[in-house]
Amino acid sequence: MLALAANQWKAHLRLNLSFVKTTRMVIAIGFEGSANKLGIGIIKDGEVLSNPRHTYITPPGQGFLPKDTAKHHREHALSVLKAALEEANVKPEEIDVVCYTKGPGMGAPLVSTALVARTVAQLWKKPIVAVNHCIGHIEMGRLITGAQNPTVLYVSGGNTQVIAYSDRCYRIFGETIDIAVGNCLDRFARVLKLSNDPSPGYNIEQLAKKGKQYLEMPYVVKGMDVSFSGLLSYIEEKAPKLIESGAYTPEDLCFSLQETVFAMLIEITERAMAHCDSNEVLIVGGVGCNKRLQEMMGIMASERGATLYATDERFCIDNGAMIAQAGWEMYRTGVVTPLKETTCTQRFRTDEVEVTWRS
Amino acid sequence: MATFKKIRHILYPDLTMTLALYTGLESCKELRKSVMEGTVVASLLKASMIVDPFQVIVAANKAVHLHQTNNMTTKNVHSEILYCLSPSKNISESFRSFGAADDDNSVFVVIVDDTEDKTLQRISDILGHSPTDVDAVASLFDTELIKKAYKLTEEELSVYPVLDALVSRIAAKEIITTGKGKS
Amino acid sequence: MAVLQGAEAKLYVGDFYGRPCIMKERFVKNYRHPTLDKALTNQRIKSEVRANLRCKISGIQTPTIFMVNFETNSIYMEEIQDAVTVRQHINTVQASEPNLSSVCEQLKPLAEVIGQTLAKMHTNNIIHGDLTTSNMLLEGDPKDLSLFLIDFGLSSFEASAEDKGVDLYVLERAFLSSHPNSQDVFDCILAAYKNQMKDKSASKEILSKLDEIRLRGRKRTMVG
Numbered sequence: 001m002l003a004l005a006a007n008q009w010k011a012h013l014r015l016n017l018s019f020v021k022t023t024r025m026v027i028a029i030g031f032e033g034s035a036n037k038l039g040i041g042i043i044k045d046g047e048v049l050s051n052p053r054h055t056y057i058t059p060p061g062q063g064f065l066p067k068d069t070a071k072h073h074r075e076h077a078l079s080v081l082k083a084a085l086e087e088a089n090v091k092p093e094e095i096d097v098v099c100y101t102k103g104p105g106m107g108a109p110l111v112s113t114a115l116v117a118r119t120v121a122q123l124w125k126k127p128i129v130a131v132n133h134c135i136g137h138i139e140m141g142r143l144i145t146g147a148q149n150p151t152v153l154y155v156s157g158g159n160t161q162v163i164a165y166s167d168r169c170y171r172i173f174g175e176t177i178d179i180a181v182g183n184c185l186d187r188f189a190r191v192l193k194l195s196n197d198p199s200p201g202y203n204i205e206q207l208a209k210k211g212k213q214y215l216e217m218p219y220v221v222k223g224m225d226v227s228f229s230g231l232l233s234y235i236e237e238k239a240p241k242l243i244e245s246g247a248y249t250p251e252d253l254c255f256s257l258q259e260t261v262f263a264m265l266i267e268i269t270e271r272a273m274a275h276c277d278s279n280e281v282l283i284v285g286g287v288g289c290n291k292r293l294q295e296m297m298g299i300m301a302s303e304r305g306a307t308l309y310a311t312d313e314r315f316c317i318d319n320g321a322m323i324a325q326a327g328w329e330m331y332r333t334g335v336v337t338p339l340k341e342t343t344c345t346q347r348f349r350t351d352e353v354e355v356t357w358r359s
Numbered sequence: 360m361a362t363f364k365k366i367r368h369i370l371y372p373d374l375t376m377t378l379a380l381y382t383g384l385e386s387c388k389e390l391r392k393s394v395m396e397g398t399v400v401a402s403l404l405k406a407s408m409i410v411d412p413f414q415v416i417v418a419a420n421k422a423v424h425l426h427q428t429n430n431m432t433t434k435n436v437h438s439e440i441l442y443c444l445s446p447s448k449n450i451s452e453s454f455r456s457f458g459a460a461d462d463d464n465s466v467f468v469v470i471v472d473d474t475e476d477k478t479l480q481r482i483s484d485i486l487g488h489s490p491t492d493v494d495a496v497a498s499l500f501d502t503e504l505i506k507k508a509y510k511l512t513e514e515e516l517s518v519y520p521v522l523d524a525l526v527s528r529i530a531a532k533e534i535i536t537t538g539k540g541k542s
Numbered sequence: 543m544a545v546l547q548g549a550e551a552k553l554y555v556g557d558f559y560g561r562p563c564i565m566k567e568r569f570v571k572n573y574r575h576p577t578l579d580k581a582l583t584n585q586r587i588k589s590e591v592r593a594n595l596r597c598k599i600s601g602i603q604t605p606t607i608f609m610v611n612f613e614t615n616s617i618y619m620e621e622i623q624d625a626v627t628v629r630q631h632i633n634t635v636q637a638s639e640p641n642l643s644s645v646c647e648q649l650k651p652l653a654e655v656i657g658q659t660l661a662k663m664h665t666n667n668i669i670h671g672d673l674t675t676s677n678m679l680l681e682g683d684p685k686d687l688s689l690f691l692i693d694f695g696l697s698s699f700e701a702s703a704e705d706k707g708v709d710l711y712v713l714e715r716a717f718l719s720s721h722p723n724s725q726d727v728f729d730c731i732l733a734a735y736k737n738q739m740k741d742k743s744a745s746k747e748i749l750s751k752l753d754e755i756r757l758r759g760r761k762r763t764m765v766g
Contacts, residue, residue, distance in 0.1 A: 167722070171719060173715075173719060177708065177711075177755065177758065178758075214575050214577045214578070216577065216578065216581060219578070219582065221696060222671055222672070222696065222708055222709075222712050223671070223672045223673065223674065223696070223712030223713075223715065223716060224712075224715070224716070225708075225711075225712060225715070259574065259575045259578060260578065263571075263573065263574040263575070263578055266573050266574070267549075267550075267571075270549045270550075271549050273549075274548060274549040275716075275719075275720075296573040296574070297573070299572050299573040300571070300573045303571075303572065303573075304549075366559060369558065369559070370611070413559065413560070413561070416559045417559075417608060417609070420559070420608075420609060421609060424609070424611065428613055512599050512600075512601075514599065514600055514601030515598050515599050515600070515601055517601055518598070518601050518602070518603050519598065519603065519606070523598075523606040523620070524598065526606055526607070526608060527594070527595050527598060527606050527607045528595070530591075530607040530608055530609050530610055530618075531591045531592070531594075531595050531607055531610065534588050534591045534592055534610065535591065535592045535595050535596070
């Protein structure tokens with residue numbers, strides 16, 4: 001008797017929940033600050049209402065330090081938040097859920113951004129959801145491109161991973177065994193003293209377009225994993241001499257570096273696609289807006305009868321909307337992070353998250 | 360004369376490779392002289408270094424391909440067969456170890472592109488013999504000599520036949536030097 | 543007739559002067575720079591042939607190579623007839639046996655042979671570079687455990703514990719992603735590997751490198 005009543009109650013609840021889902025749109029706000037970009041975005045059921053971002057740019061030859069980056073995020077948090085709300089034309093009370101990046105990333109910038117998210121969540125009395133940064137990229141990529149079940153190449157300053165979904169988990173099939181591809185490009189940009197505005201990778205891409213002469217460099221693929229550290233030391237050591245002697249121009253070296261590292265990335269992505277029998281490929285992460293990488297991936301995809309999905313710099317580069325999108329996916333399946341657990345972690349693997357929103 | 364083998368090259372079907380084995384000979388002296396003088400164009404292999412006609416086929420197949428693609432190490436396709444058969448990168452050493460000698464009582468002959476079997480006929484005339492079944496070479500080889508020449512290891516012979524050990528080495532000669540040497 | 547198209551090569555089945563043969567033809571990858579493509583293709587053909595032969599010399603079964611054609615970037619090699627990949631075999635065992643511990647029990651002899659084979663390979667400083675259960679074949683009845691290693695395109699010849707550790711790490715990743723719930727079987731492989739290695743300090747160093755490499759992945763901060 002009692003059991004029956006409980007079942008009836010559950011059925012009633014489910015009915016009510018689905019009623020809520022179909023009649024009222026959920027609005028999510030996302031806070032991202034795991035590296036040198038501070039982004040705050042608002043999403044309403046898959047529609048990006050606003051997505052402003054402010055980037056901490058360091059002088060040529062310099063990387064960004066955690067302390068200074070955190071300071072940048074603190075200084076710009078309120079103005080970016082204001083812009084996000086105004087652009088979206090949304091009042092705080094209309095927001096349903098606050099999402100923030102738990103990790104992975106740099107400690108101090110993560111914490112300073114999470115602090116803002118926690119503050120507004122309490123101020124506005126909204127539930128809060130802690131999001132994995134990498135999952136944010138993947139879900140944003142899927143939303144924007146409409147890719148259903150792609151093999152994902154996630155490439156940025158801190159990450160190089162080939163990911164595919166299986167059994168409620170984004171599994172990492174291949175990754176770098178040392179440094180990330182974006183880190184390799186950024187550090188080479190420092191050798192050439194390229195500007196960090198808008199990003200070192202962007203400036204390498206522009207120079208590479210004018211490169212003609214190809215220099216062979218160490219190419220290291222191991223199974224579905226790659227390694228860039230040997231290649232980086234090689235080019236760091238060779239570049240000044242090659243440029244000085246006039247044998248190669250900086251343009252040639254940027255071109256050669258891109259051709260080499262991208263070929264490695266495409267190769268492991270193709271391996272993973274063959275392994276998983278996949279016919280969709282999605283590129284996400286900051287390096288993912290590189291046109292040459294997209295072009296190479298496009299050729300590979302078309303040669304194996306697969307479809308390439310890629311986005312532009314608005315969504316490839318770290319942004320707040322991607323955190324809102326992933327948080328929204330989690331929230332609609334009932335995930336809420338208790339305030340006590342709204343911490344940050346520098347290490348947070350993509351495959352640690354239980355993907356509750358996909359079948 | 361049904362005992363020799365005439366096969367088409369897998370990449371160049373217009374080219375044939377004739378394989379013939381002669382045994383019970385007085386000597387190979389006269390035949391060798393004819394080959395050196397160029398009146399007979401053929402490859403004369405030492406029968407005791409051959410475990411199976413397939414070993415020769417792999418070498419001849421390779422030599423013809425190298426000839427067709429202008430990648431030969433030696434002067435002509437028939438000397439190239441000898442060189443391909445040998446694991447050594449030294450040409451004269453290869454000829455010494457794998458070429459028939461004057462006082463040999465048997466010889467394994469390969470002829471590339473022998474129209475109407477004219478060369479084979481001439482060889483039979485010079486030797487005063489008809490070729491025997493090529494597969495009979497299996498009873499003539501000298502295991503110890505072969506193991507030494509190809510540097511075969513006991514480990515490998517425990518997992519696969521001598522023939523496969525030889526064939527792999529012949530196919531991979533320019534890519535690998537066996538043993539601990541540089542590759 | 544192409545029977546199989548992999549990520550970088552097409553396989554054709556045929557006959558090489560009377561022996562069953564597979565032709566593995568590496569094709570041009572148009573996404574990469576022609577100079578890089580040529581260099582990689584050439585290097586991989588050479589690596590494949592070299593490691594194949596080195597394995598044979600060390601007493602590890604590999605397909606016999608009949609011919610290398612650098613004009614068409616193809617290798618002609620023995621077709622291992624009546625064979626299944628280890629991947630297929632494990633899947634069959636897992637599908638037919640619902641009980642996890644008896645799956646492990648059934649696969650244990652195979653895991654031992656794999657571990658011993660890899661130890662032999664590493665003792666001879668051969669790094670496979672792409673160890674997966676698809677690159678291992680079982681000839682004849684899988685119960686006979688007649689194991690062949692194939693696909694040496696990414697192989698190299700290195701003495702360092704780091705390279706051997708990475709080789710095992712690559713296998714571990716491929717193994718666990720292809721075969722869920724197979725950590726026990728993989729541990730069996732490692733145990734047999736350790737037992738087979740005569741040089742105990744070498745095996746200890748390699749396995750502690752493996753631990754270190756695993757941690758590198760887990761610990762990376764991944765900024766951005």
